[in-house]
Amino acid sequence: MDKKVYLIGIGMGAECSLTGEAVDILRQVSVVIGAKRMVDSFQNTSIWREREEMGTLPEVYVEYDASKIKSYVKGLNHSLVAILLSGDVGFCSGAKKLLQALEFCDVRMISGISTVAYLASKCRISWEDMCLTSLHGTSNAIVNRVHHNTYTFALLGGKNSINELCGLLLEYSMTQVKLHVGECLSYPNEMIQTINIEQGYTGEQQELAAVIIENPNPCSGMDLSIDDEEFIRGNVPMTKAEVREVSISKLKLTKDAICYDVGAGTGSIGIEIAYKSPDIEVYAIEKNPEAIELIKQNKRKFCVDNLTIVEGLAPQVLESLPAPTHVFLGGTTGNLEDIVHTIWKKNPNTRIVLNAIALETVAQAVEFEKKHPEILSEVIQLQVSKARTLGNYHMMTGQNPIYIITWQRE
Structure with a gap:
């Protein structure tokens, strides 16, 4: 006989959050499987008591x-x-995971009431354009998501998770946001409250918790590009806006990309990539202490908690990082060949974009290509001029011409 397996969403846990379809199935099945909280919840329902009286309890x-x-x-x-x-x-x-594991069965999914729908309705908030995420074991670029959305929903994990979230948001000066926190939803001890992040959570937090983060002033830009004047600069060289746009477009970034910005300087490339999507994981690699401090300041300013700063010299510091899918090389300190070999050892299919101003760097790149005929290469030269006012006239001032080299292995 073919096994029929029902994957049942039981809502928050109390019987009142079970759908009618779930109730009908649970009155018939021979076996019930689940984590302890799910099983405990089921054994506290009237369904369990009915089946106990009838002598038909499931395994x-x-x-x-x-x-x-x-x-x-x-x-x-x-x-x-x-x-x-x-x-x-x-x-x-x-x-x-269960759908993959149980391919040998007839598996049917029974939808339940989601925590986000339940909490949003209790808070009288529409969730049609809400950003949804989970903070179980990861920050999941929550600051970046909150920065770009009026409402962000997150499942929480751990008994101090609310105050940890408050601390993280305060680190990025996001004092304008407030938290709508739901604990033990659907259970008799359910509690829903709105929290000011500067005051934090008082009392003993329950482990079963979720939050809707409300940001009254989210970033509303559609192109998510950053003007040069917005970066905190100092005396560290920075890749200019027009060059950033072309270089980032040549990377052909994908959802959930892991991107290195090697020789990050002020961090302009890495920060703009991280700013574009909280789902992209960015590592800014830099050896200059002054530049490191600027990257930290710009990271806080643009709320890109999906960017990790790595201090040190490439390729040595790359060894401990996760394998990249995309790499931008802004500075190699003469280690171009070793850096690229290290990158391709971690992931042979990594797409690399190199910016070169000095002809010596271009010559290194050409020599490297000769040693690796498997490389598909594109080289463009970009010359940008900007107008400046001189009396009644506008004169064009040229920036340094730059070579943008893209490498992808066949």
């Missing part, structure tokens, strides 16, 4: 690991199985 298996559930289900003789998942099966759910 219960407490587990959340997809591979262990796969082995358990394979050994079952029963044909109807329910796997309980928190919230809705379509958002931050174990359903994704």
